[in-house]
Amino acid sequence: MPDLLIELFSEEIPARMQKRAGEDLQKLVTNGLVDAGLTYASAAAFTTPRRLTLTVEGLLDQSPTTREERKGPKADAPEKAIEGFLRGAGLTRDQVETRETPKGNILFAVIEKPGRPAAEIIAEVLTHIIRTFPWPKSMRWGAGSLKWVRPLHSILCILTDEAGAQVVPGEVDGITFGDTTEGHRFMAPGRFSVTSFEDYGTKLKRAHVVLDASERAEAIWHDATNAAFASGLEVVEDKGLLSEVAGLVEWPVVLMGKIGDDFLDLPPEVLQTSMKEHQKFFSVKNPKTGRIERFITVANRETADNGATILAGNEKVLSARLADAKFFWENDLRTVRDVGLEGMAKPLADVTFHNKLGSQAERVARIEALARELAPVVGAKPDLAAEAARIVKADLASEMVYEFPELQGNMGKYYAQAAGHDDGLPEACEEHYSPLGPSDDVPTSPMSVAVALADKLDTLTGFWVIDEKPTGSKDPFALRRAALGTIRLVLENDLTLKISDTVFEHGKKFGASEAKDRIKAEASRLRREHADARDRDSEEMDEAVRAAGAAMFNVDEASLDLLAFFHDRLKVYLRDQGIRHDIIDACIAMEGNDDLTLLVKRAKALSGTLKTDDGENLIQGFKRANNILTQAEEADGVEYSYGADVKFAEEPQETALFEALDAAEAKIAPAMEAQDFASAMHAMATLRTPIDAFFEAVQINADNQTVRRNRLNLLSRIRTLCLSVADLTKLEG
Known part of the structure; x- marks a missing residue:
């Protein structure tokens, strides 16, 4: 199975676009190959300021032959229907079969597509991708029609197998696919050929190009922290800046420079922001004082003077930038001292x-x-x-x-x-x-x-x-x-x-x-629409305007809707802490749901209870009681919400449930009053055993109607007590 190597070599690609471009190239190429029948083992994309690279390993050498069978119209169908079927299948009348079926003689087309060489498919896919690549911004250059983020110079596209490497034949806007690339712009100019991805990476490193962006970032951070440590300083960590700088250089060379003494008393945030935004410098601070005293810049080349000229230029430009920041700082301090912050x-x-x-x-x-x-x-x-x-x-x-x-x-x-x-x-x-x-x-x-x-x-x-x-x-x-x-x-x-x-x-x-502004706007609209507005009854006009303003504004509705928005955000926040959304819904349904602290305490207590066997089984017992009770209330047309009396209990399990409910109520009510949800949930969970025993031993729909009503009212006590803690009907499962 051959391996594919693609490199799109251009002028410098903006650092902010590189990562997404590499991902897009990998996705578009691999999707295009798979759609054409070419599967592969693995793929990886790499980016530098001047190149997008993709390697695809274990590619099929050709797409498989496919055979498709299409059912058409009846053999005696109108001629136009048959012609449409033949046109869609790309066949003639004598190339289709007539088969007997329960519905009569039907035309069938068997379409066989032979496999295609991988090189042919790759050229087709890559050409289309280059012409339609989704750059956020792109440009044209010269007399061609191709659009790319920056002028595209060359396209490397080779297939490598045991027999060696072959160039995929192809061309885009006068740029012919080849097997050559270039090294570093300054340190290794000139083109060279490659035979595989391994050969490509080795020769690029020799030509002062680090292909992997993460490797460049690691090298920058390693060298920067070592340089700072040697001077007893620390580099201020900035992952975003590190990623950006790694996209600006192909051969990173870390240099540490000095900040002028005139600027050392500026707030560290000012120095850090100014150097980052304008110069892409890392800040280096003194860990003892917290002051920013040095900067790290990353050059794209090695020099004979070890970067002295580069540093001198950077320090000069930085001084001009920091002079502006110092001017702003001193002007602001003067304002504060003269008129205070309220004056500012x-x-x-x-x-x-x-x-x-x-x-x-x-x-x-x-x-x-x-x-x-x-x-x-x-x-x-x-x-x-x-x-x-x-x-x-x-x-x-x-x-x-x-x-x-x-x-x-x-x-x-x-x-x-x-x-x-x-x-x-x-x-x-x-x-x-x-x-x-x-x-x-x-x-x-x-x-x-x-x-x-x-x-x-x-x-x-x-x-x-x-x-x-x-x-x-x-x-x-x-x-x-x-x-x-x-x-x-x-x-x-x-x-x-x-x-x-x-x-x-x-x-x-x-x-x-x-409301006042909206009423004024509505008044203006009405007067524009009615030329005779001056002749209309002023009270009628005022009433129409007031009604329009009232309809447009409702603080109460806005506050309720905003509370619902808070609840939605709270679900996201608690989901990351492992609390299910239905548990939160069960607590939101309770009174006091606009007290977020109370709501979360209730949700955490319920979540903890449901993680125990007693809690999980109690929910099933509650749902069984609630379902039986709801069906009985609908059938009887009454509400069973009071009157359960232990004197009508006939079974010991029934009596035990009365006693358990009395004991639980005595604990749950004061616990809820004290907002001790954990204790309330624990007391509720103790009902699991007596409820299970009750349902195993007792038939709710007894022949004696007094006993039946008493038992339904007992179920109502279960429902009322459980719902006083949380709306358990909202729980799933």
Whole structure:
């Protein structure tokens, strides 16, 4: 079985496109080969800045011969029907068979397709893929019609078996398939031929090209950390930057440079962000002080002076970049010292947050009011929480954040410290955006938690009020992330917070202005549509406008819908912790489901109970009792919900169940009152044995109607008691 090697050699491919391009090449080629009948043993794709490479091992040398039988119309069918059948099969009338069947004489076509050589199929598949490759952006060059991410120079395509290597015959836009490639642009220019993937990799390494992106990344990190360690420093880890830099070089050469003394006092986040965004440099910090003191750059070549010239140029360019950052920093500090953070935040009145939700300043005012309300819930001082809310967005008006938006929050902390704020306010500025993702740390300081919750709940409430919710995969305002962040803040800080009440009360702050704006818009529309609006009765017009505004806005409906959204996000969060969605549904159905902490405690207790034999079997007993009771109530037209009396018990197992229910009720009621769900679930699970014994020994539908009613009322006690803990009807299985 031959092996296939493909290389598409071009000008430099943007680093951000390389990984996806390699995956696309592998998927498209292998799918195309399999669709044509060529199976294979394994495949792997590799990328460098100048090449996409694919190796496919264990390929069939030709596609198998196929035989297809098609049933056609009757032999005496109209001529046009027969002609259509023959045309579709690609046969003539004398090439089809007539067979007797229970439905008469039927035409059958047997279509046999002979196998094709692998080289022929590969050329066909590869040519089509190159012409239709799904680059995010592509270009044309010269006089040709081919589009590629950058000008494509050569196509290597060979099949290798025991007899040797052969070039797959093919051509795309004047580029003929061959068996040659090039090494490093500067260190090993010139073409050379290869005979297999192993030969290809060996000769590329000799020509100063590391084919595997992961190998390049490992080499960069190894050399960078060693260089830093030799100077008593540490490289700041950045996996995204490492992956990007590995896509910029074919032969990585790590160099460590110095940062000018004038810039060492800049906040480390400023240095790190500026070097990363503008120069693709890694930051090197002093572990004793936390200061960024050096940088790591990765060159694409070795030089006679060991990179001295490259470093000198990089240091010069970096100084110019950092001079800009220092200018922004000093200007912002001057503003903070002159007018304070609240003064810095004044321009936010002219910055639109959303055209339906007002300016950033209006948003800050809402966050301030909500943070003051939430402060007692999280253990913060209301006045301090309100003060923190007024300044946490101030850095959005700074020159530094305008240049580097990703530094919002970080810069707020430094500006708050410069303004003399303490009592947790600088930390609140930095942490109020957290958590941003599932692995991000959750703030624990009461001040930070109050403002972070207020920020996220204001965002969610506002977009629900204006009915701009996530749809499908679209979530332009990151509302799912805000909801998950809220959930983590509440749960990981063990807060008791009524989500729906909070959202409803906060939503009314949007309601007044939102309804007013919509009423004004509706009035304008009505006047445009009715030229005689001035002659119409003004009261009728006003009523029509008010009705339109009322129909468009409903805070109560928005708060309920947002609570359902929180529940959906909670299911995702708890699923990762091993709690089934039906268990969460069983707890959501209970009263108090807007208290997320309470809801999760109930769900975890129920999940733990169901993992025991008693708990699992109890659910079956409950469902049996509920089914019998429901059917009896439907048949009799009455509700069996009270009146079970032990004096009508005829069997010892029946009496034992009464006693067990009395004992369980005595434990479950106070446990539920104390929100001790684990104890309540444990008490409920103890009913498993007496319920099982009851169903084995007792016939519910007794001939004596008094006994029958008593037993049905006893089942009702089981149902009521179990449902007081969770809605077990929601459980699957």
